[in-house]
Amino acid sequence: KFSQISRSYDIVCLLGRSYRCKCRPPARDQFQEELVIRPLHSGDIYASFQFRTLWDTDFLQERQKKVSHYRLFPKSLGQVLSKFSVRELHISFTQGFWRTMQWGQPFIPSPPGAELWVWFHHTVSDVDGNWKELTNVLSGIFCASLNFIDMTNTVQPSASFKPLGLGNATDHRFLRYATLPREIVCTENLTPWKKLLPCGSKAGLAVLMKSEKLFHSSFHSQAVHIRPICQDEQCTSKAWELRQTLNVVFDHYTSGQGKKEWSLFKMFSRTLTEACPLASSSKVYVDITDNPELFELSPATHLLSRAVVLGDRRTYSVYDLTRAETFGQLRSFNLLLRWKGDNMLRPLLHAERYVAGFGLQTGEIHTVIYNNHPYRAFPVLLMDSVPWYLQLYVHTLTVTSKSRDNKPSYIHYQPAKDRHRPHLLEMLIQLPPHSMTEVTVQFERALLKWTEYTPDPNHGFYVGSSVVSALVPSMVAMSTNFTQDQPLFSSFVPVKEESSYFVRVYTEPLLVNLPTPDFSMPYNVICLTCTVVAVGYGSFYNLLTRTFQVDEPSPPLAKRLANFIRRIRGVPLLA
């Protein structure tokens, strides 16, 4: 339908050129969609959707008129970018935790809950004010409680979270980072996310996104990433890129009676019938690196693509949805894969975190980072943001690798201010090869004011995930060239050098119990006190002030009559 309209516009333009009609300007935006399916060695299936809209425009330039004609780029996000002078925006909503040891590295990492980090333009004068308004506007767009992001959980990292887009200046005063580990992700977040896509959920790969199947999974993460990127290989001009990604890990192995056999229909309860007409490319990639004998893939395809992603060269079968042959005679595309073998994927870097200690007064946070490379050491940047009510004692901070002290080469610590800002701890640690590094710090739990407790305080309070950013040495040389035809999943992080790739690992969030008062206590105290006062004091008061009077009962009727007659006669009355 859309392609027909655009074709008719072209015809009208051709005809109308002689009549000087106002044709629409040549389209400077394009849309690409792709789906990558990767079987994981634990038997789960990892499906990663990426939708990218590229637009050659400038939201921030003052000399031009304000952008008002939106075609593929969603208007709500465009207005947000220009109003708040945003240079880069990354927001993700995740349900579940990514298990690096069993699943390897994700294409786009994200922590549990909601995470938002934004780089503002250097012309912004009041970054905090813009940040507060931006979180409110985004909470309305995504139906999430992002308005709970305020100064008490926002940090300004000094070395982590460098911009992923173009730019030279990296003054960290314009960066803000916040997470809400308690944030729930459900259909109400998926609905507005789907509405941002040019084809909505009516055509293309987005028809597969049925919430009943997507949320019945081990891991579900949807994200929006907006940044400026190079338009072409010479990189002389910028274009805005909007990436919407949805990563989901299905657990069909345990729920499917142990058979490693799945299809698109089984995963999503839908098959694909057409590509999005507005998309310039629409592809499905299936990871078939491990030994073709291990797989049985149908429908078969000859299109293969090799890409180096996350330091590993992998081979993918490609299905191009813009070609009608992919859909076959039934006009429906359903992928079937029967998997026979096992493969072990050892991730080179992974991290975990837990709380040690007992009682409700003190505790210890342990962050453990594993370097599984056999002979190379590499540096990692660990960023920890702890809420103010866990009072960290930084003098107890220890970093040990292989039971020896490991001194970080860079430490940035910003202490918390009660009810104002959280702790921020950033450290650059060199991880020795094939080792486990442990970072421990002791803390004390604070007693909150009684109005600051949530309605369910016995659930506990969440501490956001730690972020480990690292340049991991790669087994395979990565290409630093940037081409337009690169699959989306391998072009998210810009590659600067060939021998290592950048990766971000998130640890688990912590759930910590704070000393919780008994909220029914005031009611009980009032009842008890009033009872004691009434019974005790009341009796005492009566004893002191009560006087007794003798009161004669009224005489019976006969006596009363007799007295009455006697009074008349003038004779003395009876007793």
Place this chain on the structure above:
Amino acid sequence: MSNDFLQMHLKAVMSCLVIFLYKVHTTKAGQFFSSGHTNNWAVLVCTSRFWFNYRHVANTLSVYRSVKRLGIPDSHIVLMLADDMACNYRNPRPATVFSHKNMELNVYGDDVEVDYRGYEVTVENFLRVLTGRLPPSTPRSKRLLSDDRSNILIYLTGHGGNGFLKFQDSEEISNMELADAFEQMWQKRRYNELLFIIDTCQGASMYERFYSPNLMALASSQVGEDSLSHQPDLAIGVHLMDKYTFYLLEFLEEVHPASQANMNDLFKVCPQSQCVSTPGHRTDLFQRDPGSVLITDFFGSVRKVEITKDTINLTSPVEPPIQRSGSGDIQIESLTYVDQLPVAEIIHQKPKQKDWHPPDGFILGLWTLILLVFFQTYGIKHLKHIF
């Protein structure tokens, strides 16, 4: 004389015609514009938290579903759910909320937009939404942007008592506060007519104190009675709906946008034989007769259409191609991506110059105290050693 006769005849005919036309006008057009509202809003609130209060979320979502089905768009619905049941880890069927046992009807659906959720559902936020006194940065989807021609439906469900409704197990709203909020809405002309439905224990106590005009109220039980839940589902493990809202949903499923069902039918929903409690209603503040009020006046969004034969010229939506600034400004410098982990740069990073703040009051006071004590003990003549 024939002229006069003719004129009189003509006048009589004209007056008859006028009266005839007027009658036609009141019967068709009069009916058309009798309700006096031009837009519909709905505020649907579930005030209970925790998994065992699944039924309150299902209640609210059933009304949401009916209201959406009958035409009110998401932008005109403010949905407040105090807890998430659909994606709760205890839910055996994620992303679903069922209203009938055996999982017959999923009221959560695939197209739901919740405006206030979790900890945001508080008495303060509810009253702010009603009265419109929200902070300026609140997004549109969280506001009740009604005007004096709006018909508003307000639905509350949760745990309540005689004169109060509990919000999230930690605070409560009283019937007087609610009545005052409605009076504020009336004085600011934020509604044309308002229908208030409440499904809690002793729900009738919540509408006892209303005193603003054009309010109609329904409750699931009288003062002193408890509202009961309907049926549990053994697979999910909790009660799915409350009796009153269950029968209300059943009634609303039969209503379609052109239906002529009126409020008297709504009052008959769930009699005592089905509900065990006695539903109550209050119409004394309402100006129209309930028998002439259509269900779709509040639950639906029936738009009045005015057909015109005039043509309207639209301005061209397409802007002329934006001219990039002149050739003198071309920057040939190539742009680069930033290094994600520049180790050398990080190690040699200078500490940020923090903005200088004047010393805090506490520090100033402390220094003043120290100086005072010093001069008191040693005398003022030592001042000359300082200056």
